[in-house]
Every structure is written in C-alpha cells, then in structure tokens.
Amino acid sequence: MRSLGDWDLAEELVQDALVAALEHWPRDGIPDTPGAWLMTTARRKGIDRLRREARYRDKLAQLQEEPMHHGSALGDERLELIFACCHPALPRESQIALTLRSVVGLTTAEIARAFLAPEATIAQRLVRAKRKIAEAAIPMRVPDAEELPDRVAEILGVLYLMFNEGYVASAAGERRDLADDARWLAQLIVRLMPDEPEAIGLLALMTLQLARAAARFSPDGRLVLLADQDRSRWDPRAVAEGTALLGRAGRMRRTGPYQVQAAIAACHAEARSWNETDWTQILMLYEGLVRMTGSPVVRLNRAIALSHVAGPARALEEVEALDGELARYHLYHATRAALLRDLGRAADARAADRRALALTDNPAERALLSERIGA
Amino acid sequence: MRVDGGSHVKYMLMFISDDSSWDPSKPEIQAAYARIGAWFEEHRSSGKIIGGEELKGTNTATTIRRRNGKITVTDGPFSESKEAIGGYALVDVTDLDEAIAMAKTWPVLSAIEIRPLVER
Numbered sequence: 001m002r003s004l005g006d007w008d009l010a011e012e013l014v015q016d017a018l019v020a021a022l023e024h025w026p027r028d029g030i031p032d033t034p035g036a037w038l039m040t041t042a043r044r045k046g047i048d049r050l051r052r053e054a055r056y057r058d059k060l061a062q063l064q065e066e067p068m069h070h071g072s073a074l075g076d077e078r079l080e081l082i083f084a085c086c087h088p089a090l091p092r093e094s095q096i097a098l099t100l101r102s103v104v105g106l107t108t109a110e111i112a113r114a115f116l117a118p119e120a121t122i123a124q125r126l127v128r129a130k131r132k133i134a135e136a137a138i139p140m141r142v143p144d145a146e147e148l149p150d151r152v153a154e155i156l157g158v159l160y161l162m163f164n165e166g167y168v169a170s171a172a173g174e175r176r177d178l179a180d181d182a183r184w185l186a187q188l189i190v191r192l193m194p195d196e197p198e199a200i201g202l203l204a205l206m207t208l209q210l211a212r213a214a215a216r217f218s219p220d221g222r223l224v225l226l227a228d229q230d231r232s233r234w235d236p237r238a239v240a241e242g243t244a245l246l247g248r249a250g251r252m253r254r255t256g257p258y259q260v261q262a263a264i265a266a267c268h269a270e271a272r273s274w275n276e277t278d279w280t281q282i283l284m285l286y287e288g289l290v291r292m293t294g295s296p297v298v299r300l301n302r303a304i305a306l307s308h309v310a311g312p313a314r315a316l317e318e319v320e321a322l323d324g325e326l327a328r329y330h331l332y333h334a335t336r337a338a339l340l341r342d343l344g345r346a347a348d349a350r351a352a353d354r355r356a357l358a359l360t361d362n363p364a365e366r367a368l369l370s371e372r373i374g375a
Numbered sequence: 376m377r378v379d380g381g382s383h384v385k386y387m388l389m390f391i392s393d394d395s396s397w398d399p400s401k402p403e404i405q406a407a408y409a410r411i412g413a414w415f416e417e418h419r420s421s422g423k424i425i426g427g428e429e430l431k432g433t434n435t436a437t438t439i440r441r442r443n444g445k446i447t448v449t450d451g452p453f454s455e456s457k458e459a460i461g462g463y464a465l466v467d468v469t470d471l472d473e474a475i476a477m478a479k480t481w482p483v484l485s486a487i488e489i490r491p492l493v494e495r
Contacts, residue, residue: 087471089475135491136489137471137491138471139469139472141470141472143472144476
C-alpha cells in the first residue's frame with residue numbers, strides 16, 4: 001500500500017480486496033501469502049467495486065468472524081488506515097468524516113445525512129483531509145511503541161465523539177445511527193489491538209449505553225430520562241456483554257477514563273430501579289474521573305451524583321462553582337434547574353431551564369425542557 | 376509521494392517563541408543553546424538534518440511590501456504577533472510522523488510549525 005502514495009486508490013484497494021477475500025477465501029481457502037493475494041486481486045478488480053456494495057459493512061463483519069488481528073496482512077492494513085484517518089495533524093471533524101468514509105465505507109451522502117450537513121461540505125472536508133495526507137506525507141502505518149499510547153487515545157477520542165454524535169441525535173429517525181458505526185469501529189480496534197484496556201473500556205461503555213437505547217425514547221419520540229426509563233426494556237444481553245468487557249479491561253490493571261465511564265454506566269445498568277442506584281459507588285468513580293480528566297463537564301456529572309449522596313444544597317454549590325466555565329453549556333443550566341427544583345425554588349428553576357433551552361438545538365432535549373418550563 | 380524503500384520528504388521545522396524573552400546573556404538561555412547544539416549534533420549524525428539556522432530578533436527585522444506597483448520598506452517584522460520564528464531546521468525524513476517525533480525532542484519551550492517543502 002505504501003507504494004501507491006495516492007490515498008483514494010489505497011483506500012479503494014484495501015476495501016475492494018476485502019470484499020473479494022470474502023467471496024474467495026471461504027470457497028478456495030486462505031492463500032499462502034494473503035497480503036500479496038490481496039494486492040494482486042485488488043489491482044485486477046475495478047476500483048468502483050466498493051461503491052456498489054451496499055451492505056459492505058455487514059459483509060466485512062462476516063469476514064471478521066475469522067480470527068483477524070494485528071500481525072495478519074489484512075488486520076495490519078486496516079489498522080494503518082485507521083491510524084492515518086485519525087492522525088492528530090488532521091482536524092477532528094475531518095478525522096471523523098474520513099474514518100466513516102475510508103474505514104466504515106459510507107458514501108459522502110451518507111456522512112452528510114448523519115451530520116445534517118450539506119453534501120458539498122463533507123465532500124470538501126474529505127478532499128482537504130486527503131490532500132493534507134498526501135502533501136504533508138501523513139503515513140499509513142502503525143506508530144512506534146513510543147507514540148502508540150497517544151495515537152491510540154486519538155483514535156478512541158474520534159470514536160467517542162462519533163458515538164456521542166449518534167447517541168444524542170438518535171431521536172431523529174431519518175439520521176444514520178453513528179453510535180452503531182462507532183461501536184462497530186470500537187469492536188474492530190479491540191480485535192486488532194486486544195491489549196489496549198482503554199479501547200476495551202470504550203467498547204464496554206458504548207455497549208452499556210446502547211443496552212438502554214430502546215428505553216431512551218418514548219413511542220412518540222420524546223426523550224426519557226434515566227430515572228423514568230422502563231428498565232425492562234434494557235437489553236440484558238448487552239448489559240452482560242458490556243460488564244464482561246469491563247472486567248476484561250480491568251484485569252489488565254491500566255485504568256483510564258473510558259473504563260471509569262463504563263464502570264459508571266455499569267452501575268446504572270445493574271440497578272434494578274432508580275431508587276436502588278448505588279450513588280456512593282458512582283460518586284467515587286466520578287471522583288476518580290475528575291482526577292484523570294479535570295474536565296468541568298465531568299465535575300458537573302459528579303455534582304449530580306453528589307446530590308443523591310449529600311443532598312441538592314451541597315450539589316448546587318458545586319454546580320454553581322462551574323458557572324464561569326460552563327455558562328454556554330445547556331446541561332449546566334438544566335442540571336442547575338433540577339437542583340433548584342429539588343430545593344423548592346420553582347421560579348429560579350424555570351429561569352435556569354429557559355437558559356438551557358436557548359442553548360440547545362436538539363429537538364428531543366428542547367421538547368423535554370419546554371415541558372419542564374410549562375411552555 | 377513516496378517510492379518503495381528509501382522514501383524521503385523534506386520539511387522545515389520553524390521554531391516559534393516570544394523573542395522578547397530570549398536574552399542570550401542569561402545563564403538559562405546559554406544552557407538552552409547547549410541543548411540546541413546537542414539536538415542538531417544528534418540529528419545531523421543520523422543524516423536527518425540538511426540545514427538550519429538561528430535568526431536574530433524581530434527588532435532587527437525589515438519588511439518589504441509591494442502594493443499597487445509601489446514598493447515600501449518598513450522597520451519591523453511582517454506580523455504584529457509577539458511570537459515569531461526564531462530559527463529553523465530543514466529535515467529530510469520518511470514522513471510526517473518522523474518529523475513530529477524530531478520536533479517533540481526539541482529541547483526548549485517553543486511552538487514548532489512543520490511544513491513540507493515543495494519538491495520539484
């Protein structure tokens with residue numbers, strides 16, 4: 001692949017050869033030199049092949065039931081492609097678009113729909129990213145051991161954002177579910193780099209969040225908060241799978257933010273009811289997460305856990321200390337509103353909810369806030 | 376972009392810092408010079424450096440502009456910014472990752488802009 005130099009072609013060849021491998025290997029057996037076979041086959045075939053493969057991803061999934069890991073020709077080339085797509089020298093939005101295009105195999109139109117962006121914007125983004133890869137010589141290779149931790153973190157950051165983009169937006173039915181794509185990619189990363197506990201942690205987190213997907217929206221598309229969700233609609237198999245992944249990551253004894261977030265999700269998933277939630281445990285996990293990330297959003301979430309352990313007055317103090325950093329973040333105001341309501345300050349709560357409403361475009365969140373304000 | 380085996384790309388590493396804080400008479404700046412010297416030495420011996428210089432401060436800069444056919448010469452740097460290029464290294468490496476790895480070992484505090492050279 002390195003000999004090609006041209007990104008488009010390299011991308012097409014890898015994807016096209018994978019599809020071909022799917023068709024031939026089960027029938028003819030895996031060739032002695034799979035890498036060479038792939039390249040020969042890829043060159044022989046037309047490069048438009050992939051675009052005609054509507055369900056490319058599903059087919060690829062079949063292939064992956066065969067053991068495929070870092071060290072095999074197929075695994076290596078895909079991993080190299082992911083590292084290049086998620087190179088820190090590319091802007092985050094390009095990393096996401098390029099990964100969806102080159103690794104997942106989505107069309108530009110599909111990516112545009114997922115982001116509610118004009119197709120021309122996404123096309124432009126992809127062109128710029130590919131041009132930078134070519135002109136600045138961003139390599140398609142797995143980074144050296146020294147660089148690996150940062151670069152893996154970069155990939156996981158891309159997948160985490162992709163997942164959240166999909167997870168928050170999943171109310172709007174016509175949008176593609178990016179959360180699903182992100183989870184698929186996380187599975188791929190875990191398969192290719194089985195010794196990265198944070199990758200497993202991220203996959204566990206996604207699995208546990210998606211386990212609750214069916215209960216997150218009412219039949220008429222309204223957002224249902226965790227406290228009000230019908231827990232019988234959670235997917236127990238996904239919960240078990242997520243918890244098992246978390247255990248596997250934990251045994252590697254290298255903790256990190258994704259594993260901690262997955263542990264918090266597991267606490268919620270394992271509580272039979274809202275009242276049985278182990279808030280002390282969750283608060284401790286948030287303490288750890290604050291130490292790891294220092295993020296104000298994490299501190300906001302810790303304050304929510306604190307309100308269940310120490311009451312809304314203590315939590316409100318913590319929340320209001322974040323005013324400077326989070327004044328433009330709608331969930332800051334929504335959280336503050338909830339605490340004010342618990343303290344019986346209904347008018348202040350409504351004012352805070354109004355500020356939250358003014359800061360979000362998400363239809364499901366807007367509906368919920370409007371209802372609380374009584375508008 | 377590259378050929379099999381001995382692939383090479385040339386980049387300029389531009390070292391950017393606030394040059395008002397760069398006073399060569401201070402002992403810590405002299406220590407920094409020693410570390411910079413060692414950095415060039417190390418990378419030159421592995422054949423990755425093809426050039427590099429330090430620039431005098433922006434107080435020595437002169438800017439020439441051509442506008443509507445008229446040429447003006449003024450005192451001072453092109454940009455008003457306090458941060459300016461204080462020096463550069465020209466490197467010859469296999470790809471951006473290698474250039475980044477080199478830049479990460481640069482021994483003094485500065486931003487480093489990496490730009491590939493146009494090759495003809």
